[in-house]
Structures are given as C-alpha cells and as structure tokens.
Amino acid sequence: MFDEEIQKLGLTVKKVSEGGEEGDEEKTRYYVVMKDHPRAIDARTFGWRIDDLAILAATLMYILSRRGKAPLKEVERNLQSKFPKWRVEYNIDRFIRMGYLSEDDKGMVYVGWRTRAEIDAKTLLDLLVGKEAKEE
Amino acid sequence: MRTLKRRERSTPQAGERDYPSDPRLTIALRIIDLCRTISERGIDPFEVEVCEFFERLSPFLDQVRSLEELYLDVDAVLGLSNVIHQQGEWVRHRSSLLYFDPLLVMLKVEALTPEELADILLKAWHPILEMERLSKTGLREAIEYWNNLPSLEERVMRLDAQEVEAGSLNATDLARLGFLTEEAFTSALEGLWSELREEGETSYWNFIDRDSYEETVRRAYMVSFLVSYGYATLRVKPLEEEITLEALHQKLEATDMVEISSIPIALSYEDWLERREGNDGGGGSRG
Numbered sequence: 001m002f003d004e005e006i007q008k009l010g011l012t013v014k015k016v017s018e019g020g021e022e023g024d025e026e027k028t029r030y031y032v033v034m035k036d037h038p039r040a041i042d043a044r045t046f047g048w049r050i051d052d053l054a055i056l057a058a059t060l061m062y063i064l065s066r067r068g069k070a071p072l073k074e075v076e077r078n079l080q081s082k083f084p085k086w087r088v089e090y091n092i093d094r095f096i097r098m099g100y101l102s103e104d105d106k107g108m109v110y111v112g113w114r115t116r117a118e119i120d121a122k123t124l125l126d127l128l129v130g131k132e133a134k135e136e
Numbered sequence: 137m138r139t140l141k142r143r144e145r146s147t148p149q150a151g152e153r154d155y156p157s158d159p160r161l162t163i164a165l166r167i168i169d170l171c172r173t174i175s176e177r178g179i180d181p182f183e184v185e186v187c188e189f190f191e192r193l194s195p196f197l198d199q200v201r202s203l204e205e206l207y208l209d210v211d212a213v214l215g216l217s218n219v220i221h222q223q224g225e226w227v228r229h230r231s232s233l234l235y236f237d238p239l240l241v242m243l244k245v246e247a248l249t250p251e252e253l254a255d256i257l258l259k260a261w262h263p264i265l266e267m268e269r270l271s272k273t274g275l276r277e278a279i280e281y282w283n284n285l286p287s288l289e290e291r292v293m294r295l296d297a298q299e300v301e302a303g304s305l306n307a308t309d310l311a312r313l314g315f316l317t318e319e320a321f322t323s324a325l326e327g328l329w330s331e332l333r334e335e336g337e338t339s340y341w342n343f344i345d346r347d348s349y350e351e352t353v354r355r356a357y358m359v360s361f362l363v364s365y366g367y368a369t370l371r372v373k374p375l376e377e378e379i380t381l382e383a384l385h386q387k388l389e390a391t392d393m394v395e396i397s398s399i400p401i402a403l404s405y406e407d408w409l410e411r412r413e414g415n416d417g418g419g420g421s422r423g
Contacts, residue, residue: 011265012262014262031264031265032264032265033262033263033264033265034262034263034265035262036262037258037259037260037261037262038258038261038263039258040254040255040258043254043258046263050250050251050254051250051254053253053254053257053258054250054251054253054254054257056257057245057253057254057256057257058245058253060257061241061244061245062238062241062242062245064236064241065236065237065238065240065241065242066238067225067226067229071177078242078245081246082245082246082250083250106176108176108177114264117264118261118262118263118264119257119260119261119262120260120261120262121260123259123260124256124257124260125236125241127256127259127260128236128241128244128245128248128256129236129240129244
C-alpha cells in the first residue's frame with residue numbers, strides 16, 4: 001500500500017536482509033529508494049564527481065565478482081592502475097564511512113549495507129559486460 | 137601436493153611459520169595454514185585438493201603422541217571441512233546470475249574510461265531517499281543552544297591564542313619559498329634601472345607612485361635595491377622636504393669615495409592615497 005503510494009512520487013521500498021538471509025524479519029530493513037536511476041547531472045547535485053562514481057563502480061565490480069569480499073590491498077592495487085593513489089585511498093575510506101563498503105580487521109573489504117540497499121548488483125555487472133560488447 | 141606448494145609461495149602465512157622437523161606435524165600445520173589462507177583471502181577453494189589432503193592426514197590419528205598433536209589433527213580436519221563448505225558456496229555463487237569471472241571483470245574495468253564506469257554505476261543506482269527538515273524539538277534545542285551561547289567577546293577572550301608580530305621576508309626568503317626566482321628579480325631590477333636612466337633626476341615619489349598601492353610598494357622595494365647595489369642615488373633635501381632619485385650610469389663601487397648612509401622612508405597607505413588624490417587634482421597619473 002505504502003509502496004504503491006510512493007511509486008507515484010518516483011520512489012519505491014527496497015527490502016534488504018541483513019547477511020543476505022531471506023525470511024528473517026528481525027534482520028530485514030526497509031529503505032525508501034529512487035525507483036529509477038539518477039541522471040549524471042543529478043549525481044553532481046549529490047556532490048559526487050565522475051571519478052568518485054567510477055572508483056565506486058570499479059570497486060564494487062571487483063568485490064562482487066569475488067563473492068562479495070576481497071583484500072583491501074588488492075582492490076587498491078587494481079584501482080591504482082587507473083586512478084591516482086591518493087584519490088583511491090581517500091574514496092575507499094569515504095565509501096566505508098558512507099556504508100557502501102565495510103572492512104574487517106583482517107584487511108578484507110565487503111559490500112556494505114548501503115550497496116545492498118542502493119545498487120542493483122546484477123544490473124551493474126550485466127552492464128559492465130554489455131558495455132564493451134556493444135562497442136565491439 | 138602440487139596445489140599446496142603453489143599456495144606456500146603465494147601466502148605470507150605459510151612462509152612465515154617455522155615448521156617442525158617431524159613430517160607428520162609439518163603436513164598438518166601446512167594444511168591448517170592453507171585452509172586459513174583460502175578462508176581469509178577469498179581464493180578459489182577448488183584450488184585445494186581436499187581428498188588428497190584427507191588421505192595424507194589419515195595415518196596421523198593413529199600416530200598421535202600427545203594431546204597437542206590431537207588438537208592439530210582436529211584443526212586440520214576442521215580447516216578442510218571449511219574448505220568443502222566454501223566450495224559449496226562457490227558453486228552456488230557460480231551458478232547464480234551474479235557470477236562473472238573475476239579476471240574478465242578486471243579486464244573490462246581496465247578497458248573502460250572513468251566516464252563509462254560512472255555511467256554504468258548510475259544506471260544501477262537507486263539512491264536512498266533522505267529527508268532533512270526542522271522539527272519542533274530541533275528548533276527548541278537550537279533556541280536553547282543560542283540562549284546559552286556566550287557572547288563572541290567572551291568566547292574570543294577564552295581563546296588560548298597568542299598574537300604574533302608581523303614578520304618580514306627578504307628576496308632570498310621569497311626565492312626559497314618559490315615566489316620569486318633570482319632571474320626574474322634581476323630582470324625586473326634591470327628594467328627599473330633602465331627606466332630611471334631615461335628619466336634622469338626625478339622625484340622619488342613621482343618615480344615609485346603608481347595607481348595601485350601594491351605596485352607602489354613593489355617599486356619602492358626595487359628602488360631600495362638599486363640604491364643599495366650602487367645603481368642609483370637618493371638625495372634628500374630636508375628644507376624642501378624633497379627626495380630625488382637619479383640613476384648612475386656606472387655602478388658605484390664600495391671603494392668609491394662617497395658618503396653612504398641609510399635612509400628609512402615610510403610608505404603608508406594613507407600617505408599614498410593622499411598623494412594620489414593630490415595628483416588626480418593637479419595633474420595626470422601614471423600606471
């Protein structure tokens with residue numbers, strides 16, 4: 001009912017299970033998210049630079065392809081071939097603070113709660129594969 | 137064993153431990169290290185040849201001599217069981233729609249420009265709605281904070297800060313800080329010397345005054361170098377309250393028999409403004 005109402009405003013309710021376990025209502029969180037994706041011009045008004053978006057995209061693609069976790073050092077090393085070191089380190093810290101990534105004391109980074117709530121992982125990886133195929 | 141050897145080279149944990157001379161214990165410890173590495177670093181669990189390792193471990197239980205060795209055996213079996221669990225997860229992940237080969241993903245990321253990567257993220261992004269608004273409670277807290285806030289004067293008094301006297305910088309300091317190069321300074325000095333030579337004897341204030349105070353100060357600063365280095369001379373006429381400046385066509389050497397004295401000249405903004413207003417009323421301005 002609520003979801004139907006907010007869909008009229010271009011919003012929707014996203015259900016996210018903590019730890020990915022479906023059915024455990026106590027561990028389930030509901031978020032109101034944008035139904036459609038934002039345009040590049042909208043992202044700039046959120047305070048995001050193109051490089052920030054690109055680093056988040058590359059980080060998530062790398063982690064998602066590694067079953068949702070990867071050593072931080074490896075992630076940083078891979079990103080540094082494409083982006084300046086200082087920007088990579090600054091952004092990864094920022095993404096951890098914002099909840100897009102999480103980190104444990106063994107130096108592994110994981111997909112964070114906010115990524116599960118906001119990013120459609122399947123679309124992200126599909127587009128990555130499709131993007132180059134289209135250009136070829 | 138092939139896989140085990142490969143892991144030994146690639147993981148610091150396996151290389152850091154000093155293994156005992158007893159081959160039974162060494163095998164158990166190596167298996168434990170390998171399983172831990174697989175679990176911690178997210179490496180493909182199928183790289184562990186579980187059956188082979190179980191076979192190598194199987195005689196260990198019969199040869200156990202102490203409780204510690206038994207724990208070691210249990211640890212190794214637990215590690216291998218964990219690897220089997222991870223293999224199950226790996227299969228589930230690979231069969232899911234989310235499976236993409238990590239190497240393929242890395243190559244594709246490498247090939248795309250930041251703009252293309254950002255574009256992909258945007259198309260998969262559904263940002264959480266955030267709403268910021270003022271509530272009655274928030275307003276009440278703000279009023280309370282404002283009413284309890286000491287005045288600015290009181291807060292400034294409490295600041296534990298020391299007033300520092302303004303310092304001074306010479307040309308060497310500026311050059312050291314990267315604001316001025318020696319070449320640029322010499323070239324500017326030569327330009328001014330040449331300008332002064334063309335003017336002949338002239339009023340000091342007419343020569344240095346320009347439309348902006350900054351430029352006036354800069355010229356006064358440069359003139360002080362011309363005079364100090366012996367490329368120009370200053371004459372002060374106290375009765376007329378006049379200072380004249382004249383370029384010397386040949387540099388004055390320290391050995392020349394002339395009286396050398398230092399003349400401090402104040403360059404205040406108010407005086408400069410007064411002179412400019414006087415010039416505007418009475419004649420043309422430079423600049």
